[in-house]
Amino acid sequence: MEKLEQLYEGKAKKVYATDDPELLIVDYKDDATAFNGLKKGTIRGKGVINNQMSNRLMQKLEKAGIPTHFVKELSERETLVKKVSIVPLEVIIRNIAAGSFSKRYGVVEGVVFDRPTIEFSYKNDELGDPLLNTYHALALKLATQAEIDTITDYAFRVDEFLKAFWAECGVTLVDFKLEFGRLSDGTIVLADEISPDTCRLWDTKTGEKLDKDRFRRDLGGVEDAYTEIMKRLTEHDA
Ligand code: ADP
Numbered sequence: 644m645e646k647l648e649q650l651y652e653g654k655a656k657k658v659y660a661t662d663d664p665e666l667l668i669v670d671y672k673d674d675a676t677a678f679n680g681l682k683k684g685t686i687r688g689k690g691v692i693n694n695q696m697s698n699r700l701m702q703k704l705e706k707a708g709i710p711t712h713f714v715k716e717l718s719e720r721e722t723l724v725k726k727v728s729i730v731p732l733e734v735i736i737r738n739i740a741a742g743s744f745s746k747r748y749g750v751v752e753g754v755v756f757d758r759p760t761i762e763f764s765y766k767n768d769e770l771g772d773p774l775l776n777t778y779h780a781l782a783l784k785l786a787t788q789a790e791i792d793t794i795t796d797y798a799f800r801v802d803e804f805l806k807a808f809w810a811e812c813g814v815t816l817v818d819f820k821l822e823f824g825r826l827s828d829g830t831i832v833l834a835d836e837i838s839p840d841t842c843r844l845w846d847t848k849t850g851e852k853l854d855k856d857r858f859r860r861d862l863g864g865v866e867d868a869y870t871e872i873m874k875r876l877t878e879h880d881a
């Protein structure tokens with residue numbers, strides 16, 4: 644497998660072409676951003692952790708019947724993935740009120756929902772990723788109804804699986820963001836990453852935040868939190 648030209652540099656990853664038109668290489672950086680790029684920084688070692696964590700979780704999800712873009716981990720920071728056309732929706736599942744949900748609806752962080760919620764944002768940095776409903780997504784032709792149904796089904800199944808998995812690690816899965824894409828034949832697969840950048844993960848005993856909120860909110864101990872959450876995963880699988 645040959646790594647060819649860089650196709651894209653995002654906020655957290657670089658994407659490269661390969662000699663196979665159906666495959667890409669993603670390269671995870673230590674760069675961190677928040678508030679739509681307004682806050683910038685570096686989290687030392689984050690790229691390695693996010694790459695390895697995302698790959699382990701995606702492999703578990705594959706086994707549980709959720710198709711993903713994961714193909715092969717190539718190095719500490721690089722992974723071979725199936726090329727998809729990203730569905731421009733950020734799919735957010737919440738088990739507990741936090742972040743923008745708490746702010747928008749005036750709910751204190753930590754309120755546990757009877758059932759998980761799903762919400763969609765239009766993945767569009769210029770517009771600030773505005774919240775939208777499925778009718779809006781259809782009107783904007785971001786996805787078909789069948790695709791939205793598949794994505795919704797997968798997203799709740801990912802939640803069930805990851806909630807149970809993290810519970811075994813002494814970690815509470817508060818909320819997370821997923822991205823899905825279409826393979827060349829139209830099949831919907833889970834893409835992008837699942838990491839402390841894209842999930843809220845709280846220590847179940849102490850409530851300590853083990854995710855990117857430590858960076859967003861200047862709580863300190865950012866690197867330590869990423870290291871700790873990776874250690875929980877590694878010890879679980881040992
Ligand atoms: P952003 O674009 O938000 O700054 P990243 O730095 O994580 O985010 O860049 C990675 C980009 O690659 C994202 O735009 C993401 O949607 C896209 N992407 C993730 N997985 C795949 C894939 N399998 N095929 C094509 N694009 C992907």
Ligand code: UDP
Nearest residue numbers: 735741742743744818819820840841842843
């Ligand atoms: N999230 C993400 N990327 C985004 C927006 C949100 O990965 O562009 C994740 C975030 O890490 C959290 C969940 O989605 O786990 C819900 O985020 P929320 O809507 O509360 O937004 P925030 O508080 O980050 O503004």
